[in-house]
Amino acid sequence: MSRHKLVKNLDLDEELDDYDGDEYGYDEAGEGGGLEELSEEDQENMREGTIKVREALPTGTALDSITDKEIQEALWHYYYDVGKSVTYLLNTYSKAAKKAEPKKKKGRSSYLIASGVMFSQAGEGALGSLADLEDLAREDDDSMVQHCSKSFNFAEFFKDTPWFNVPIERQAVLIPPLYPRGGLLGGSSDGAPKMSKLQALAAARRKKAQEQKSESISEVDKPMASLSLGPSTGKAHDTSLDREHSQSAVEQKPVSRGFPLRKRKNSNPHEKAPKAPPIEVEPTQEREEMDLDQAQNDQASPSAFASTMFGSATTSHRKPENIFTMPYTATIVATSPTDAFAGPSPDDVVLAAQSKASKKGGKDSSKTPKTNGEKKADQIASGVEAMKLDDTPRAKSKNLDVLAEYEKAKTKNAANFVVIGHVDAGKSTLMGRLLYDLNVVDERTVERYRKDSEKLGKSSFALAWVLDQGTEERARGVTIDIAMNKFETEKTAFTILDAPGHRDFIPNMIAGASQADFAVLVIDASTGSFESGLKGQTKEHALLVRSMGVQRIIIAVNKLDTVSWSKDRFDEISQQVSAFLIQAGFQQKNISFVPCSGLQGDNIARKSTEPAGLWYTGRTLVEELDNSEPITRALTKPLRLTIDNIFRGGIQNPLSISGRIEAGSLQTGDALLAQPAKEKCFIKGLEVDQEPADWAVAGQNVTVHLSDIDPIHLRVGDVLCSPSAPINSIKHFTAKVLAFEFLMPMQIDVHRGRMHVAGRIKEIVAVLDKSTGAIQKKKPKIVKPGTVARVVVELDHAVPLEAPSRVVLRSNGDTVAAGLLE
Amino acid sequence: MADRRRINGPTGGTSAPVFSKYVIKSPEDGSDRPSRTRPGNVPRKMFLKTGVTPSASGSAYLELEASKQSLTSTRGLASLSTSGLKLTCTVHGPRPLPKSAPFSPHIILSTHVKYAPFATRKRRGYIRDSTERDLGVHLETALRGVIIGDRWPKSGVDVIITILEGEEDQWWGDDRGRAAAGAEEWGMMSVLSGCVTVASAAIVDAGIDCVDVVSGGVAAIIREPKGSLMSTMLVLDPVPSEHQEILAACVVAYLPGRDEITDIWVRGEIGPLRSNEKSFSYEDLANNAVQAALGSHRVLVGALKETADMKMHR
Incomplete structure (x- = not known):
């Protein structure tokens, strides 16, 4: 199936x-x-109890009909407690009798259980006490059903109820749900749950055992007793399931809140301290008594704003008693969660029982409880554990004398130069050729570039690709960001900063130029290109590097092969350019010209082999570079390092920055301050020219691995400085600037190296004489191009700047001025 | 790198213009300049109230009254009046940490301090800037020492303070007239002290166990003309707009019951002083800041008592 x-x-x-x-x-x-299992002793008890109950029960009512069996049952349940049994019987049987007679009592309150909330209908009288309610709930069982079954119209019920400010008599009265009580129903006067038979028996036996045993308390009991939450009496605390005790704790509940009372220290030890009171503070005697008065004194009345917000609320906050929000109950019932802590916790009970058991066995427990001292030590240990901080090790400082080390190392002169010029003047190609001829890049790499560039149809760009590494740079054939490369001659170690020529990337060029010691200006000699260049970025770049503080400039007149090495062309260009440069503020002796060809490589690392170019007998470009004087650096000044680049996500070094040290020195383990974030960090490791190093000094380009700082605090253009002599973040500054365009109070961008920030010219203080610096005109409305002026600049954000540093002011994509902070 | 090819609008906040017709006297003559009317050792009166935000587990509102200037011409913009301080604080928690968070044996405290955009005369941005982050960090250190953290393993508490009205850093006339580079953010000091007090009240309101109630106090060394000479003075609870020059200021978060300091922050430098000026040490400064903290502690306790009484229907 x-x-x-x-x-x-x-x-x-x-x-x-x-x-x-x-x-x-x-x-x-x-x-x-x-019942069958009753012992003889129990039977005797039962018999006596029955007689006593009979005597206690009032006669002449319905109660007469109570049988012996019922009495015995009650006695059994209450463990021969005559009083309780009588109450129970009275309650049960008198009620039963009442129920029998027809009930015409008016429903004192009617309940409507709607979505778990009980509403009391208006005008139907106040609610009785909670005890009444319990009775009612039982009595009115059937009447309630009647009420609810009556058809009820919600619309009518809520008819004239407003949305807000519901009158008090119409507000919901939330009645605590009637939880099933623990233990037996009815009977006892106090609402605590009754013990089960088993519990009662256990308690009785334990009591007996306790009495037999002397008052010796186990080792564990002592601390347990002191831990117990109830109001401890002088007598040793019985931590068992002694209900009497827990009941008394319940009764005392409202008095002590159930938390251990801590001994308060003197509330104001500071003021009472014997040391002399701080100056200008009134003497401190009678402070304690004055406290309350003073609190009144210090307290202000709420302002108009505050009183609108909260003022009226104070009065209406007062809630009528016995009206509750849902999850809470008014009177503390034994089942409420706070009471759970009134008695000993289950763990305590188990512990106590275990210790007792071990005592009884007579053998000394091998696991001795912890002594006070051990406990304290444990607490401290756990406290220390909780306090544990970031545990990455901090690099230890070797405490080198960096300057002495630097003297000892006696490295070659280092020099940074920036290559500038109009777009497509051949800057990158010239530098690529230079590196290629000096064997910094090997032939195979260049060959590969040549092949790749031919594929794109730009074979002339092959050498430029040595420096232009980005895909976008290669595809477009223009330099976008500063490219850095190094080479060495016998005398000097050079760093090339190949600047972009395109006018859109002038900010990048400024970033590069700010790191340079001198400049190589590349000029396209081919017909028409030179003229357009002079109008374009040749001029702007030259002015910029001059205002960035570059003194020496080498002019590489490039692409002479396209004009068949014409000496006339070279002379013409030299003449025009030197005239312009001198006007821009370069000195004649600091200007030198080299005719060359980047594509062919003439006069760069080797003398020209072109027969047409043999007229030039001067130095090649490399020789000219080598000829530069060593630059003195601010080694002893406080450290300044502008962040050029931030690298994140390395496994060994999660956060590294690179940049050029402008002043001072640093070593591994040093603390640094990042401005404007004002965050401290530590040097974890250091790299100079891609080689690990222990220290670095001004003028070097370094990569610094940092620790103990969140990367969000660092941005390109921020300054790392020594915490002892930090650079200040400022929002205003006065600067002496050379105007390239008309200047008036206007919105500008302030550039300093990589850092740039929006701001505005607030005030033009004066126009100055170009050579002497004397004030020519005060408070001009406008500054003409080519004049020097003193201006006040306000910035949107505070940035780390200090005098004397050079800034460039740009507006709408044009360089409008450059100058020196004062 | 930021995009430099585009022309972007101003990134920071903007100042509301002050039209000259509202300015009766030019700020340079200084007659409108507010001055401190209360004695040096009396802090401002404080209004503190807890339980203002029903949805939070704990909340408080603090207000320092703006000093009433009897001398000033009544006409003028509201924004030119001397500044007060209005803070509201909400505490959410202790609540369980999200599942993804690693185990923590103690409570995770996180603090957020944010200026409302309209809190100061110069509008603030919507994203927290470095000063706000700074305040948050200081507040966290101040509170960390008070909360008994290991009573709530695996839980977190958020303390969120909104500054409805922030203290000005200097008098608006100074702000406008000079392009002074030394516009230090002195207002921040009073704000931090208020933050500590209000957060403490809100934490108590939330029922989080603390070793004591912490309260904040500020003291400052100011330089102002006395007769023909300039003299230095120590004041409690400085209002930056009332003083021409503040040399140094100190904020402490102080526990009176235990005589402990959980956070201390000194800004500015005292020396070098001129010959006739009274010299103060940093200890004096800190001691006076503690006195100011005791003042706010009294108000704090008063406010908490009031709330407790209300809750007990007394």
């Missing part, structure tokens, strides 16, 4: 009947068994 059929054939009634019968049968059997 299939299972389906089996189910179909089931007789439902029969099955259910069977089930009911079973249950009842079980109950009866259980109870009968319980």
